[in-house]
Amino acid sequence: MIETGSLRPLGAVLVAALSIVGIVVFRARPNVREGWSVLGALGTVAVIASMVPGVLAGQAYVTDLGTFVPGVRFALRVDPLGLLFGLLASLLWVITTFYSIGYMRGLDEHAQTRYFAAFAASVAAAVGVAFARNLLVLFVFYELLTVATYPLVTHDETGEARAAGRKYLAYTFGGGVAVLAGTVLLYVLTGTTAFTPGGIAALAEADPVLARAVFALLLTGFGVKAALMPLHSWLPDAMVAPTPVSGLLHAVAVVKSGVFGIARVVLDVYGPGLMGDLGVGLPLAAIAAFTLLTASVIALRKDNLKRRLAYSTISQLSYIVLGLAILSPASMVGGLLHIPAHAFMKLTLFFCAGAIHVETHTDDISDMAGIGRRMPVTMLAFAVASAGMAGIPLVAGFVSKWYLLIGSVGSGQAIFAVVLLLSGVLNIAYFWPIVYQAFFETPEASDRKPLVESPLGGRYGDGPAATRADGGRPGDGRDEDPKGDRSESDRNDTAATETPLGSGTTRETDSEAAGETPPPETQDSPTETDAVQSEGEQAVDRYPSDHALPGDDRERDENTADSKNETAGPGEDRESSEHSTFHDHAYDEPHGPPAGGWEQRAFGEESSWFVLGPILTVVAGAVVLGIVPYWAIFLRVVELIVAGVTGTPRVVG
Amino acid sequence: MSLTFLEAGLLGFVLVCGLTTALLKDVLSSIIAFAAYSLGMAMFWVILRAPDVALTEAAVGAGVMSLLLLLTIARTVRPSHEAFTESIRLRTAGVVGAFVLVLGTTIPSLPAIGSPSAPVIDYRVTEYYIANTYAQTGVKNAVTAVLAAYRGFDTLGEATVVFAAGIAVLVVLRKEGFV
Amino acid sequence: MIPTVAVTGTAPLTGVVAALLSGVGPASVEQLLATSANSPLPPLLVAVPLLVSIATLAVGYRFDRAAWSIAAIGAVLQVAIAGTLAWRVVTAGRVIHVLGGFVPPFGIVLVVDGLSALVALLIAVVTVGVLVYLRQAGPRGLGTTGDVFNMYVFLEITGLAAYALVASGDSGLAAVAALKYLMLGTVGASLFLLGVGYALIATGTLTMADLAVRLAEVGYQSTPVRAAFAFMTVGLGVKIALFPLHTWQPDAYSASPDGVSAFISALVSTVSAYALVRVVYSVFTVEFFAANPLARDLLLYGAALSVIAGSTLAVTQREVKRTLAYSSVSQFGLVAVGFALTNRAGLVGGIIHLLGHAVMKGSLFLAVGIIAIRTDARTIEEYAGLARRVPVASAAFAVLAFAMIGVPPAVGFVGKWYILLGAVEAGEPVVALVVVASTLLTLAYFARLIERMYFSPVTDSTGPAGTVADGGESSAGRDGRESESAVADGGSAGTDAATVDRNAEDTRDTRNDSDVEADTSAGADTDGDAGSAELDPVTDDPSGREVTAGMTAVVVLAAIVAVALGLLATELEALLRPTLEVLLS
């Protein structure tokens, strides 16, 4: 690879970073401020795109800013792997910016300046992660990314948002510490931290035990952001953030920076050869496979749409890690290609979830029966992206999974192929019901979700007051003492969610479920009235003990907000989150399905174009990636990466 | 040097005064004992051939210091006690005892008192002062010469300390209208 | 007027005191004289602040403002001298001044090498910063001495000035804290003096360069030499406030005026730590540790313990200044770890972290001061929602806090990187672990603050509800969940916290995006002045004191410096390289 000195790698980071200045300066004029956001996004993507031809031609662009600490240069380099991530993050940032504008204005959110500034900072840091020349520089941006994302996670400023932010900081800084320790050890072992395609040569001569320790440290560190189990639990909690954040950052930039870190470690620090020699590939693959399946199963049981998507993310990220860990060229192509593929698809899904939230204030899947009438385009896009997630051909997910399958079978690790197929089935299991009920059911005639709690296929005719699967009875567990609240609901939930599958993950899911009751905070009086009226139904809802009078609710919310392990509802909006309690309660306007089912809306009338435009763009991207992957650049870049690492010119015919 | 009766007596006096200072409950008595302690110390230093230091200690340690202490209790309070002596608490005594023990273990390794081969006496620094002070400074008292010339910077510091202390007292007492 | 005099007069001394203790490596005296550039500047460094302080004192009796001007001119002059010296050190290697022409070991020589030049510059610059902030203090100087007894004298001057500064606080608590500080400080200094005595009795000399040679001749394993090391280290440990010798420090920091806290935290302990480097490396040298591994281990693990204990105590504090004070215990532990590693990386890390900490912690205290003036907020609960009321200071605080946590590329990270590298190279896994974990420990107490400042609704901190909440907090401080519920309990007892919260949200929601930054959270803000506070940092404040633009500027500048220093670490190391070679040889 020819290295060319160029300011463009630095430029890409700086353009994104400098847009923050514009955003903050023009905080009083939203239009100008958003203009800066768009400008920053476009500028970044333009700078990065300008390097694509060069990189494809085998060139690498380097900005060297001098020595950072002895033996380590503060240098940025755009190589194929960096380009893959950088291009992806910046491209999707453009789209997400437009979507953000629609979303934030649609909800009239507070602290929008902070939101847009932190967003730009996050992307700048992500681009920095992508272009880091060595592990230490990568660490620098990795940590900055943590800091920049924190205000976004805590955006809501509610108790649960703060708890989520705290958890996020603790997990990611903990991971950062592991990365730092690994980096120092690596430096002491080899005298360098620079990325070298195929692995750092000196590492092969180092003490294998120490080399494995370094690998474990780095993997732990990056595994936090990549949400490998058991380090994943910050991610579902972080869904309390506004949906565009969940979309771009928690499906693309942040989590992928973890995955990207793992890719760097596997490909450019250790190299597949040394990985095999040290025998660290298989354990990694096993962890990934475990995460992949377990997260899918948990996703099945999530009624909150964003939470289900979060677990889906955890599962899908492990595809990438699995692909890298299998160590065969084809699986690596699959894994790396899944980075953009998953990004496009998952972004679509999150955008859809956000659009539904903005338009109808609905967050729970069980409320979405028949919503296809109300939001046809959105749900269509959702359907396409879901199909891609499941690996159905013509959508992006198929191509990457195809490579993954070939790779795992080809390298004689067929067990992972089975895992992949099984996971595909689970994907269908947790996405299909959403799509199905959106188009083919009505609120009056819908089965209850999540699926695991009732027989597959659903059961009709369940009245809202019927006994719940969790064993809760009307009036059961009324608990006036706020302190007792948590344990009480925990007990109920244990009963509720005990499933044959709940081996090691049962505890986890229990507490997740425990938090599913949202903070029933009310803002507008009509809603409050509703809440009072619907008291009877609430009491028989899934978590009877959570019930209390509205006044108590508020107080209890304060008390327990932080003790909740997870967000109750989509945190972006307190107004509506309370309504996720009303799972089958179909009569409270305008949240959940309106009386008489969803009205029919025509194409283009379902939402603002700020929201619809991005959705259509991303889903189109997902389809393009699925139909003509080679033409869409990403596959070419990926093949270039793998060729650089393994020396195989073209992996799969 | 060997222990003479004079020295032993003075040393004993100093120790007893020190102990008394610690044990007397009454502050005024304690101050008086402390003044005696300082005086005893000053006399002992004369025996150790340090007249300049002894003079300073007698004036500053026994004189000025006692005055300051007396002034302080005059301006504050001299609590009355029923007990004549302090009660000794074993825990504190244990801590202090440990410190004393540690310090004590270093004694055998120190040169004998007055040994002419001790580094302080033997090393070129002292020899140089003795040999050259008069020629270089024209001052007969080597202590004065070293203080004012060779280590004049220390003395500058010393002056600064006094200056600083003066200002510090001003600051501290500003509410008392002392200024 | 007297306070002015007080600060004016003593601050300068502090400087002097702080002054300078520099020294040389173990190279012999003759070699030292032969290889260094002679210059009249070092004594000026000491004399200028002294003269200026006398001038300010004299003038200050009549004209308060004029006193400040003189002090400011003196401080700037000081920066110029220190800067020139630093430049000469860079170009010439080492600058000395033989006082009165009396050659050491018989006289005293001032030696400025890379390290002392840096500390000198730091003192001068911090002085200017604090001066701008206080607008009523005096200058300080810095010196450099190559003599251990001289070091004692200057340590005591530093101490005296510091005691007076602490006592300049208005409350009686300040006097109590100052007395406690004075007693412990004196014990520390006396122990140091005792150590000097042992060194003297073993070698017969006091000049650092000469001592280094003589100690080696006497033998590093002889009892008086060991005792000298032990007493000097413990004495300095008290002054630095390493755990468990730190007990004076939180009281002193929290009871003194904010500018003073900044000054003490940035300089006084820093100078003592600098003295420790000198003692360890210039006097006893690396070989002493080689001969006495136990001494090194004790220092190393003691420092590591300090890191952990300091952070743990910091987390349990309610008052912001006490949190910062305990944080210093922890951070100086980290610095001492770097020094005790006795390898190059560790030493560089220790020095960088020492300088970085001075900038960061000093500015944090200044930021706390600004916040206190504007909102009267002093406890962690009262910091809720501060970012909306005091945006600039809060932002600076956040940046500095993250720098302290060690988020790269700020200086906090670079220091930690070096120390960690040193620990790994020295084969000290436990210490490495502590260094790594210190990131999380620091995060534990700073994240709590930042979260409150930025993401918590403002609660009524003056009413009875606030008091109740405070009471609940102290026991629960360690655990975010509990503390959260404690606050809520308090809230419901008096003012309904939930209602307050809701009001705040209502207010927020009715506002449009345009004024989000200027949001006042008026619903819950009882101070009533928050609304106007936003965009203009120099507006009304409840207590009658004023936040000047200069104060804000100092803090913001410091935040920038904290980040920039991290990127300049290589240059710092280059400046230190010749010095390091001497120290480690």
Add this chain to the structure above:
Amino acid sequence: MSAVTDLLLTRYNYLAVVVLSGIGMYMMIENRNLVKKVIGMNVFQTAIFLFFITTAYVEGGAPAILESGGGGGGGPYVSPLPQVLILTAIVVGVSLTAVALALIVRIYAEYGTLDEEALREVTGE
């Protein structure tokens, strides 16, 4: 002559230093009256001064008054160096004491007590 007797006879000053510094330290820790604490501090410091002065002494030496104008004449002299240091240290010590006593006066004015325990209660520590 046993080792202990030898120690007693040749290093008695150092023993005194150890004992006196112990007394001083005990006073600082244990005495509740602030003034007595300050006195203890001085006892402690004076003990250290004794240490220095002892090191300067030489058997049969004369005070360092160089009658002959130096040049080695006039028999052995005690070392002037430690004595100089202690002259400085005494002044430093009294300065510190002055400040400490000033603080005590102020504390009394503020709280009306010099008793450490009472003070601790008043200041709420």
